[in-house]
Amino acid sequence: KDAAREILERVEDRSDNRLGVEAMGLLEAYGIPMPDGEIVDAPEDARAVAERIDGDVVMKIVSPDILHKSDIGGVAVGVADDEVADTYETLITRARNYQPDANLLGVQVQEMADLDSGTETIVGMNRDPQFGPLMMFGLGGIFVEVLEDTTFRVAPVSETEAREMTEEIKTAPLLRGARGRDPADLDGIVETIQRLSQLVADFPAIMEFDINPLVATPDGVAAVDIRLTVD
Ligand code: ADP
């Protein structure tokens, strides 16, 4: 909890109250699994991180001014070691073109999540003026807008409630392993909903929090991207 507090206190000095992957430490503090990754501010450092991480990596622009990174070409998936330095420059250039005065914190170099066997889900929280903190669960990626397949519970959520959330969305059969797919790690999703619920209960200043996507594979879950607003 102290580690999380430190991360959130750093926000208070900023003019901006939005945070992205630079706040992944919050997840770590609450035991929510995520892919290996680091934020760097030089191409050679990006290269060093990519070499440490086995296989291709994902690279993302990190800026509080860029909320939807892929919209501006700020996410590069499947980057090989020898492309890392060039990709770093490309991402910075795209961000500068998009908004010349954007506050660029660097580039995140991240381990690839297994999207072949995994499903992109969303776990989120929004403070409702009437009900207070509402936890949200749904299918992520492109599905979330198309299907609007989401479900809500007032936080804090019990294990039973979190499990119900994973069972009651329309696309639940997909997570259970429809059409010969391996079932996703539902326990991992349930635990993530509960842990995020705990985090936002501990820090009422967090107004919104989205893990999108939380990739759920048969072997576990990984929070690949986050976005939050702090009051
Ligand atoms: P944003 O939501 O700001 O556009 P994301 O980090 O969510 O940025 O990346 C956009 C998409 O890129 C994700 O929904 C996912 O499909 C893919 N992606 C991002 N990071 C990874 C990763 N580590 N492994 C596999 N796919 C990823």
Ligand code: MG
């Ligand atoms: Mg995202």
